[in-house]
Amino acid sequence: MTAFISRCFASRPERLLRWVLCVLTAILASAAQAETAIRSAEIVPGDGGYVLNADIDLELNPRLVDAVSRGVSLYFTTELVVERPRWYWLNATVVERSLEYRISYHAITRSYRLSIGSIHQSFDSLEGAVRTMQRVRNWQVADADALQAGVSHEVALRFRLDTSQLPKPFQVTAIGSSDWNIGTDWVRWTFLPGAPGFR
Secondary structure (H helix, E strand, O other), X not given: OOOOOOOOOOOHHHHHHHHHHHHHHXXXXXXXXXXXXXXXXXXXXXXXXXXXXXXXXXXXXXXXXXXXXXXXXXXXXXXXXXXXXXXXXXXXXXXEEEEEEEEEEEOOOOEEEEEXXXXXXXXXXXXXXXXXXXXXXXXXXXXXXXXXOOOOEEEEEEEEEOHHHOOHHHHHHHOOOOOOOOEOOOEEEEEOOOOOEEO
């Protein structure tokens, strides 16, 4: 009986082609994922202090849409930090605030509910609830005397899905999953109280 042994190595062009296809697949997969970004943000004087207005680009991916439609509540957080620079030490944190949202689905009424603190609003569609959450308006972030007029402050703002408030099985699933880890990077700008604070 004669046995033939042949080498099963891909030729160099084949390996290069496979590598290029893997890289292209990874690039297309990352481009297909929804981008979350802070489009604009400003701190302006309001009633009794300073308020934040911001617009956030957010699109829920199919996995999150499916989770909400099956009764899983999603929690989102807008976080704001205002610091006063000091030349002799680390920056002094003047304001540290967070605004929490909860989106849930009620099967009986077939409506989506957006909760912001103790305020609740119902929507016929998930898109309506998300669209409302994307527009932060007149969020009181500091009292009038908390920020020194004429002194520049460093502002940092971010928006993210808070996976720590998901049910435990989903928290385990969310570890290392790009479908569950959506949010923006910290957006930073300088704000001078008494002057427009556009970013």
